[in-house]
Amino acid sequence: MDPLTDLSLLDYLHDAVVASLDWQTSEPKRRHFRLDITVDSEAGYPPWNGRHLLVTLCEVAISRAMIYGLQSAPCRIDTIHNGISTELLLECKRLQSIGIEVPALQFTWVFGDGTILEVVCGQIFVQVESRAD
Amino acid sequence: MVTDAIPEDTSGRLPRCGGFGLRFATRAERRRAAGRSAEAQFGRGSGAKAQRELTAAEKLEFDGLVTLGAEQKAASTRGMNGRILSVAEQAEFAGFGRRAQRLGFIESPFRTGSWGRMEGNTYHEVTRIDVAEVGKPGWRGQTHIHIEGNPSHLDPLTPLPGE
Numbered sequence: 001m002d003p004l005t006d007l008s009l010l011d012y013l014h015d016a017v018v019a020s021l022d023w024q025t026s027e028p029k030r031r032h033f034r035l036d037i038t039v040d041s042e043a044g045y046p047p048w049n050g051r052h053l054l055v056t057l058c059e060v061a062i063s064r065a066m067i068y069g070l071q072s073a074p075c076r077i078d079t080i081h082n083g084i085s086t087e088l089l090l091e092c093k094r095l096q097s098i099g100i101e102v103p104a105l106q107f108t109w110v111f112g113d114g115t116i117l118e119v120v121c122g123q124i125f126v127q128v129e130s131r132a133d
Numbered sequence: 134m135v136t137d138a139i140p141e142d143t144s145g146r147l148p149r150c151g152g153f154g155l156r157f158a159t160r161a162e163r164r165r166a167a168g169r170s171a172e173a174q175f176g177r178g179s180g181a182k183a184q185r186e187l188t189a190a191e192k193l194e195f196d197g198l199v200t201l202g203a204e205q206k207a208a209s210t211r212g213m214n215g216r217i218l219s220v221a222e223q224a225e226f227a228g229f230g231r232r233a234q235r236l237g238f239i240e241s242p243f244r245t246g247s248w249g250r251m252e253g254n255t256y257h258e259v260t261r262i263d264v265a266e267v268g269k270p271g272w273r274g275q276t277h278i279h280i281e282g283n284p285s286h287l288d289p290l291t292p293l294p295g296e
Contacts, residue, residue, distance in 0.1 A: 014263075014273035015286070042286055044271030068212070068243040073258035073281070079266060079273055081214060112261065114212025114243030 003058075003123040007105075010080045010124075012045035013037065016053075018075045018111065033057040033119060037077065052129040059122030061102050062095070064088050067115045076112040084108055084118045092120060212244030222264050225276060229262040229289065236295045249281075260293055 004010075019036040034056045041050035064085075084092075084106045092102045103122040110116055208218040218226065226246050233240070233248035241247035241256055249259040258281065265276045277286040280293065 011269050012271050014271055070254055071256045108214050110214045116214055
């Protein structure tokens with residue numbers, strides 16, 4: 001599986017339903033986030049429309065989240081912005097200043113329920129599983 | 134007179150300012166002042182709550198990095214990564230909000246534009262407006278609404294349950 005190179009495709013994840021967000025720590029030297037999502041059938045990108053995807057944010061260097069759990073409607077992705085907050089950027093710079101290499105991908109995932117996840121990671125992999133219905 | 138126009142003086146010493154009695158508020162002082170202001174407005178104990186609920190833009194103002202105008206304050210959002218709304222976007226959210234409010238729905242405590250009801254301690258979304266983000270493809274680039282039980286993206290004028 002190749003990493004996702006056209007990151008603008010992430011815009012088509014608007015309204016994708018998030019079944020789970022796993023923090024994977026089983027590999028000895030790398031940690032990942034894995035999102036199990038179902039893309040909206042009207043997403044606008046045919047290869048993903050209505051599909052079940054596993055999105056892996058590989059080699060997470062640093063992340064920060066504000067998660068709201070007291071809700072009963074499905075959790076959906078609202079938008080994914082390039083970039084992170086000033087506070088997290090400063091933390092990246094601090095790590096870099098002591099010689100730690102920080103990867104280049106910086107995203108803020110905004111969910112429809114108000115949850116916000118900032119991630120700095122090395123690569124993104126998208127595995128298309130099946131048609132949701 | 135306390136001002137935060139210049140980066141804070143962490144030493145707490147009074148700088149020489151030509152005898153006007155001018156000194157710079159420390160960050161801690163600004164934080165305490167914001168808490169007092171919130172308590173004066175919303176009641177005792179609300180200071181800390183108000184601090185937790187600041188939007189990203191408000192946080193910048195709180196830290197003395199920017200000064201928001203009244204229009205920007207009104208246009209800031211909750212749970213949208215500090216998105217600041219234009220006047221037109223604000224009108225879309227407000228118009229939808231008025232309709233939802235008339236039907237007895239409450240706005241989500243977590244996200245601007247989401248309306249529903251509290252079921253005990255849990256918020257249940259019934260309807261939501263997604264106002265277009267300029268330059269985004271697909272549905273994120275088009276204003277639409279969602280109504281519970283209807284999987285499609287709907288025209289914003291679609292009647293809400295009860296309309």
